[in-house]
Amino acid sequence: MAIRIRSRFHAGGRERTLAELASVVAMLSWKLAVESIRRMREAKFDIDLGRPYFDYVCETMAFHAHFADRVAFDQLDAARRGEFTTALAKRMAEAIEDNADMLLAASEPGACRRRFLEVFNAAGVDYADYGCDAKGPDFGFRRAYAARVRESMPEKDKNWVYDQVMEIEAPEGVKAIQKTLAGLFGGDEKPPRRAREGISGE
Numbered sequence: 167m168a169i170r171i172r173s174r175f176h177a178g179g180r181e182r183t184l185a186e187l188a189s190v191v192a193m194l195s196w197k198l199a200v201e202s203i204r205r206m207r208e209a210k211f212d213i214d215l216g217r218p219y220f221d222y223v224c225e226t227m228a229f230h231a232h233f234a235d236r237v238a239f240d241q242l243d244a245a246r247r248g249e250f251t252t253a254l255a256k257r258m259a260e261a262i263e264d265n266a267d268m269l270l271a272a273s274e275p276g277a278c279r280r281r282f283l284e285v286f287n288a289a290g291v292d293y294a295d296y297g298c299d300a301k302g303p304d305f306g307f308r309r310a311y312a313a314r315v316r317e318s319m320p321e322k323d324k325n326w327v328y329d330q331v332m333e334i335e336a337p338e339g340v341k342a343i344q345k346t347l348a349g350l351f352g353g354d355e356k357p358p359r360r361a362r363e364g365i366s367g368e
Contacts, residue, residue, distance in 0.1 A: 184246060187350045188253035191234055192227075194346055196261045198339045199226040205338075209330055211323050220262075220269040221318035224282050227258045228289040229311045229336070230343055236298040237344065241351040255286050289314060302340040308332045 203213050203222055213222050231254050238247040262269065263279035270278060292314065296307035303311075312331035319327050 182350075184250040185253045185257075188250055189257050190350060191230070191254055191343060191346060192257035192261050194342060195227045195230040195258060195339075196223075196265075198230065198342055199223045202226055202335045202339065205334065206330065209334075211327065211330065212320050215268075216270065218318060218320075220278070220281075222315065223262065223269065224285040225289070225311070225314050225318075226335070226339065227262070227282070228286045229293075229314075230339055231255055231258055231286060232290055232293050233298065233303055233307075233340055234343055234347060236303070237347045237351070241347075255283060258286070259283050302344065303336065305332075308336045311336055 199222070203219065206213055206222070213219055231251070234254060235247070235251040238250050241247075242250060259279040259282045262282045263276065266273050266275075266278040289311075292310045293303075293307055296310060297304045298307065309328065309332060312328045315331050316324050316327045
Protein backbone atom coordinates (compact mmCIF):
# COMPACT_ATOMS: atom_id res chain seq x y z
CA MET A 167 0.00 0.00 0.00
CA ALA A 168 1.47 3.34 -1.07
CA ILE A 169 1.27 6.21 1.39
CA ARG A 170 0.66 9.64 -0.09
CA ILE A 171 3.22 12.05 1.29
CA ARG A 172 2.31 15.70 1.26
CA SER A 173 5.19 18.06 0.57
CA ARG A 174 3.12 21.22 0.09
CA PHE A 175 0.82 22.69 2.70
CA HIS A 176 -1.52 25.65 2.62
CA ALA A 177 -3.35 27.45 5.41
CA GLY A 178 -5.53 29.90 3.51
CA GLY A 179 -2.98 32.69 3.65
CA ARG A 180 -2.40 32.53 7.40
CA GLU A 181 0.65 31.24 9.19
CA ARG A 182 0.21 27.65 10.29
CA THR A 183 0.49 27.01 13.99
CA LEU A 184 3.08 24.61 15.32
CA ALA A 185 0.25 22.45 16.65
CA GLU A 186 -1.14 22.17 13.12
CA LEU A 187 2.27 21.21 11.75
CA ALA A 188 2.68 18.64 14.51
CA SER A 189 -0.72 17.15 13.72
CA VAL A 190 0.30 16.58 10.09
CA VAL A 191 3.46 14.75 11.16
CA ALA A 192 1.61 12.70 13.79
CA MET A 193 -0.98 11.45 11.31
CA LEU A 194 1.73 10.59 8.79
CA SER A 195 3.68 8.74 11.48
CA TRP A 196 0.62 6.65 12.38
CA LYS A 197 0.20 5.60 8.73
CA LEU A 198 3.91 4.86 8.40
CA ALA A 199 3.89 2.71 11.54
CA VAL A 200 0.98 0.62 10.25
CA GLU A 201 2.67 0.28 6.86
CA SER A 202 5.91 -0.74 8.59
CA ILE A 203 4.09 -3.55 10.38
CA ARG A 204 2.80 -4.77 7.03
CA ARG A 205 6.38 -4.96 5.72
CA MET A 206 7.61 -6.64 8.88
CA ARG A 207 4.92 -9.29 8.57
CA GLU A 208 5.78 -9.84 4.91
CA ALA A 209 9.36 -10.40 6.06
CA LYS A 210 8.01 -13.16 8.38
CA PHE A 211 8.27 -11.26 11.66
CA ASP A 212 5.45 -12.07 14.07
CA ILE A 213 3.65 -8.89 15.12
CA ASP A 214 0.20 -9.96 16.22
CA LEU A 215 -2.74 -7.73 17.03
CA GLY A 216 -2.79 -6.77 20.68
CA ARG A 217 0.27 -5.97 22.74
CA PRO A 218 2.90 -6.76 20.05
CA TYR A 219 1.15 -4.48 17.55
CA PHE A 220 0.72 -1.75 20.14
CA ASP A 221 4.35 -1.90 21.26
CA TYR A 222 5.64 -1.71 17.70
CA VAL A 223 3.44 1.27 16.85
CA CYS A 224 4.55 3.11 19.99
CA GLU A 225 8.26 2.51 19.39
CA THR A 226 8.05 3.45 15.73
CA MET A 227 6.09 6.64 16.30
CA ALA A 228 8.42 7.62 19.15
CA PHE A 229 11.39 7.14 16.80
CA HIS A 230 9.68 9.34 14.21
CA ALA A 231 8.99 11.99 16.86
CA HIS A 232 12.59 12.16 18.02
CA PHE A 233 13.83 12.34 14.44
CA ALA A 234 11.37 15.18 13.77
CA ASP A 235 12.67 16.92 16.88
CA ARG A 236 16.22 16.79 15.49
CA VAL A 237 15.01 18.37 12.25
CA ALA A 238 13.18 21.04 14.26
CA PHE A 239 16.45 21.76 16.07
CA ASP A 240 17.91 22.94 12.77
CA GLN A 241 14.82 24.83 11.62
CA LEU A 242 13.30 26.48 14.71
CA ASP A 243 14.51 28.46 17.69
CA ALA A 244 14.65 26.65 21.03
CA ALA A 245 11.23 27.79 22.26
CA ARG A 246 9.43 26.93 19.01
CA ARG A 247 11.24 23.63 18.76
CA GLY A 248 10.05 22.72 22.25
CA GLU A 249 6.51 23.78 21.41
CA PHE A 250 6.52 21.74 18.20
CA THR A 251 7.92 18.57 19.76
CA THR A 252 5.59 18.75 22.75
CA ALA A 253 2.60 19.18 20.45
CA LEU A 254 3.85 16.32 18.28
CA ALA A 255 4.20 13.88 21.17
CA LYS A 256 0.76 14.81 22.49
CA ARG A 257 -0.87 14.48 19.06
CA MET A 258 0.77 11.10 18.51
CA ALA A 259 -0.50 9.99 21.91
CA GLU A 260 -4.00 11.12 20.94
CA ALA A 261 -3.80 9.21 17.65
CA ILE A 262 -2.83 6.05 19.51
CA GLU A 263 -5.59 6.58 22.07
CA ASP A 264 -8.11 7.15 19.25
CA ASN A 265 -7.18 3.71 17.90
CA ALA A 266 -7.11 2.01 21.30
CA ASP A 267 -9.84 -0.47 20.33
CA MET A 268 -7.66 -1.79 17.51
CA LEU A 269 -4.46 -1.75 19.54
CA LEU A 270 -5.47 -2.93 23.01
CA ALA A 271 -9.17 -3.69 23.17
CA ALA A 272 -9.26 -4.24 26.93
CA SER A 273 -7.34 -1.10 27.88
CA GLU A 274 -8.84 1.47 30.21
CA PRO A 275 -9.51 4.96 28.83
CA GLY A 276 -6.30 6.96 28.56
CA ALA A 277 -4.00 3.97 29.07
CA CYS A 278 -2.71 3.91 25.48
CA ARG A 279 -2.04 7.64 25.52
CA ARG A 280 -0.12 7.43 28.78
CA ARG A 281 1.89 4.44 27.64
CA PHE A 282 2.97 6.16 24.44
CA LEU A 283 4.22 9.17 26.38
CA GLU A 284 6.20 6.84 28.64
CA VAL A 285 7.76 5.21 25.57
CA PHE A 286 8.48 8.61 24.02
CA ASN A 287 10.27 9.83 27.15
CA ALA A 288 12.27 6.62 27.61
CA ALA A 289 13.26 6.55 23.94
CA GLY A 290 14.51 10.11 24.23
CA VAL A 291 17.02 9.01 26.84
CA ASP A 292 18.23 6.16 24.62
CA TYR A 293 18.57 8.39 21.55
CA ALA A 294 20.16 11.36 23.31
CA ASP A 295 23.77 10.38 22.62
CA TYR A 296 23.27 9.88 18.88
CA GLY A 297 23.18 12.32 16.03
CA CYS A 298 21.40 13.22 12.81
CA ASP A 299 22.56 14.86 9.63
CA ALA A 300 21.01 15.60 6.24
CA LYS A 301 20.87 11.86 5.54
CA GLY A 302 18.93 11.13 8.72
CA PRO A 303 19.68 9.42 12.04
CA ASP A 304 23.17 8.00 12.43
CA PHE A 305 24.01 4.31 12.90
CA GLY A 306 23.75 4.46 16.69
CA PHE A 307 20.37 6.21 16.57
CA ARG A 308 18.96 3.57 14.22
CA ARG A 309 20.49 0.74 16.22
CA ALA A 310 18.97 2.09 19.42
CA TYR A 311 15.56 2.11 17.70
CA ALA A 312 16.05 -1.47 16.55
CA ALA A 313 17.12 -2.51 20.05
CA ARG A 314 13.95 -1.03 21.51
CA VAL A 315 11.80 -2.82 18.93
CA ARG A 316 13.68 -6.06 19.65
CA GLU A 317 12.56 -6.05 23.29
CA SER A 318 8.97 -6.86 22.37
CA MET A 319 9.69 -9.31 19.54
CA PRO A 320 9.31 -13.08 19.97
CA GLU A 321 12.51 -15.00 20.64
CA LYS A 322 12.70 -16.44 17.13
CA ASP A 323 12.83 -12.94 15.61
CA LYS A 324 15.26 -11.24 17.98
CA ASN A 325 18.41 -12.13 16.04
CA TRP A 326 17.08 -10.81 12.74
CA VAL A 327 15.24 -7.65 13.72
CA TYR A 328 18.28 -5.35 13.62
CA ASP A 329 18.83 -5.66 9.87
CA GLN A 330 15.16 -5.21 8.98
CA VAL A 331 14.61 -2.22 11.23
CA MET A 332 17.92 -0.44 10.61
CA GLU A 333 18.14 -1.01 6.87
CA ILE A 334 14.48 -0.85 5.82
CA GLU A 335 12.00 0.37 8.42
CA ALA A 336 13.98 3.30 9.82
CA PRO A 337 15.02 4.69 6.40
CA GLU A 338 11.50 4.37 4.97
CA GLY A 339 10.00 6.33 7.84
CA VAL A 340 12.77 8.91 7.89
CA LYS A 341 12.49 9.57 4.16
CA ALA A 342 8.75 10.21 4.35
CA ILE A 343 8.91 12.40 7.44
CA GLN A 344 11.90 14.33 6.12
CA LYS A 345 10.03 15.19 2.93
CA THR A 346 6.96 16.29 4.86
CA LEU A 347 8.96 18.38 7.32
CA ALA A 348 10.72 20.14 4.45
CA GLY A 349 7.30 21.24 3.21
CA LEU A 350 6.08 22.21 6.67
CA PHE A 351 9.17 24.22 7.58
CA GLY A 352 9.56 25.73 4.12
CA GLY A 353 12.67 23.85 3.11
CA ASP A 354 11.42 22.89 -0.32
CA GLU A 355 8.81 25.52 -0.96
CA LYS A 356 8.66 26.97 -4.47
CA PRO A 357 6.35 29.58 -5.94
CA PRO A 358 3.05 28.00 -6.98
CA ARG A 359 2.92 26.92 -10.59
CA ARG A 360 0.48 29.70 -11.49
CA ALA A 361 3.04 32.31 -10.37
CA ARG A 362 5.97 30.55 -12.05
CA GLU A 363 4.30 29.91 -15.38
CA GLY A 364 1.67 32.63 -15.57
CA ILE A 365 -1.16 30.11 -15.80
CA SER A 366 -4.56 31.28 -14.61
CA GLY A 367 -7.86 29.58 -14.02
CA GLU A 368 -6.54 26.47 -12.25
